[in-house]
Amino acid sequence: VVLVLIYSAVESKESPPKVQVYSRNPGEYGKDNTLICHVSGFHPPDISIQLLKDGVEIPDAKQTDLAFEQGWQFHLTKSVGFTPDSG
Numbered sequence: 001v002v003l004v005l006i007y008s009a010v011e012s013k014e015s016p017p018k019v020q021v022y023s024r025n026p027g028e029y030g031k032d033n034t035l036i037c038h039v040s041g042f043h044p045p046d047i048s049i050q051l052l053k054d055g056v057e058i059p060d061a062k063q064t065d066l067a068f069e070q071g072w073q074f075h076l077t078k079s080v081g082f083t084p085d086s087g
Contacts, residue, residue: 017042027084035082040075049078
């Protein structure tokens with residue numbers, strides 16, 4: 001067990017997150033949509049995602065469970081419904 005823990009620590013290195021923000025559907029004024037923020041390729045797994053509008057966190061956002069990829073890099077997605085407006 002000790003060898004596995006040491007090996008994992010050696011294999012994992014700090015990696016900054018890659019952030020992708022997009023909508024589920026093309027934006028149309030007045031039509032419901034979903035804002036998606038996908039964060040991937042980061043290590044260590046200690047991360048917090050906030051979806052903001054005018055500097056205030058958007059309520060009712062949903063977040064996936066933290067998952068890992070090869071090389072102990074992590075990813076997760078946070079999303080929230082919104083309706084685009086012209087203002």
